[in-house]
Amino acid sequence: EDKVVQSPLSLVVHEGDTVTLNCSYEVTNFRSLLWYKQEKKAPTFLFMLTSSGIEKKSGRLSSILDKKELFSILNITATQTGDSAIYLCAVEGTYKYIFGTGTRLKVLA
Amino acid sequence: DTAVSQTPKYLVTQMGNDKSIKCEQNLGHDTMYWYKQDSKKFLKIMFSYNNKELIINETVPNRFSPKSPDKAHLNLHINSLELGDSAVYFCASSQNYGMGEQFFGPGTRLTVL
Numbered sequence: 001e002d003k004v005v006q007s008p009l010s011l012v013v014h015e016g017d018t019v020t021l022n023c024s025y026e027v028t029n030f031r032s033l034l035w036y037k038q039e040k041k042a043p044t045f046l047f048m049l050t051s052s053g054i055e056k057k058s059g060r061l062s063s064i065l066d067k068k069e070l071f072s073i074l075n076i077t078a079t080q081t082g083d084s085a086i087y088l089c090a091v092e093g094t095y096k097y098i099f100g101t102g103t104r105l106k107v108l109a
Numbered sequence: 110d111t112a113v114s115q116t117p118k119y120l121v122t123q124m125g126n127d128k129s130i131k132c133e134q135n136l137g138h139d140t141m142y143w144y145k146q147d148s149k150k151f152l153k154i155m156f157s158y159n160n161k162e163l164i165i166n167e168t169v170p171n172r173f174s175p176k177s178p179d180k181a182h183l184n185l186h187i188n189s190l191e192l193g194d195s196a197v198y199f200c201a202s203s204q205n206y207g208m209g210e211q212f213f214g215p216g217t218r219l220t221v222l
Contacts, residue, residue: 042213099152
């Protein structure tokens with residue numbers, strides 16, 4: 001059965017800290033891995049990864065995929081209170097996206 | 110301009126009732142989806158449609174019936190509502206399968222009393 005596992009489930013850090021969120025997967029016919037940020041409402045897109053070893057970067061956020069070991073990490077440097085959210089990892093398989101349970105990040109001032 | 114819109118945003122109803130949620134996307138995408146997000150924030154796919162055709166039905170009870178009158182709309186009708194149906198339902202769209210990013214609607218919070 002396809003599955004996506006995220007760790008840790010929750011994390012509390014202080015502003016300025018660096019965090020690493022993990023996503024491992026077992027999905028038939030892998031096509032891509034996506035990261036989303038969910039605050040109060042709908043998930044918003046962060047990154048899509050399809051190739052191993054190529055880092056995607058956007059400001060303080062970066063992500064990389066390892067297709068051999070079947071995992072991805074999302075790094076956030078110099079965290080801010082506005083980074084507090086649930087971070088969702090999703091893997092695209094055959095005609096569907098399988099989501100992990102998410103990592104709930106809280107950044108304290 | 111809202112890319113993916115859903116109505117209503119909130120729905121409170123009694124057990125046994127029938128209700129519908131509507132979804133529209135103005136992105137010109139070919140593929141649309143319905144997700145259910147439970148109280149633990151786990152997002153699970155229910156249905157996906159490509160060009161108005163049902164592609165995926167993820168073991169959803171047949172009380173749930175999606176309808177796609179055209180590729181910009183995907184509505185969800187739920188019969189005989191049960192307490193366990195209480196959740197947030199998200200509609201989403203993507204350009205096509207294998208095109209990566211999904212755009213999500215704002216969600217409909219359904220509460221069954």
